[in-house]
Amino acid sequence: MYLKQFLLAGFLSVIALASCKKNNDAPSAIPIQGSWAGKYSVLSEPYNSYYSFSIKEGGVLELQDEQQKKTGEGTWELNDAIFTGTYTLLAPASGTFSVIANFHEATGKLDGTWGVGAKEYGGGYWFMDKSK
Secondary structure (H helix, E strand, C coil), X not given: CHHHHHHHHHHHHHHHHHHCCCCCCCCCXXXXXXXXXXEECCCCCCCCEEEEEXXXXXXXXXXXXXXXXXXXXXXXXXXXXXXXXXXXXXXXXXXXXXXXXXXXXXXXXXXEEEEECCCCCCCEEEXXXXXX
């Protein structure tokens, strides 16, 4: 009697496990490399200014204007979903800026702060969405 109950319970467990399927509806991971666009604010003012990066392999970071023309260049890193970067504006403009942001891999979003020189804060806030 106990053997029948044991075999029945085992059989039902196998059926239950077989009916479970992998959830293919989970969002796919979005890579950090590519084109990003969004806005930045100065201090706590509204997000009024266009902001765009081309994040390239090998730690190459390019700042771009609205026509995707390179206006600055620098480097980036990604550690534990924290994106950091530093770039210098191309002549005739001048200045070096640093950024830090949370990288939301599932949604393709970056949001963080920026600063002047090596400081990643003190200038304002920014956000970007992955565009390609």
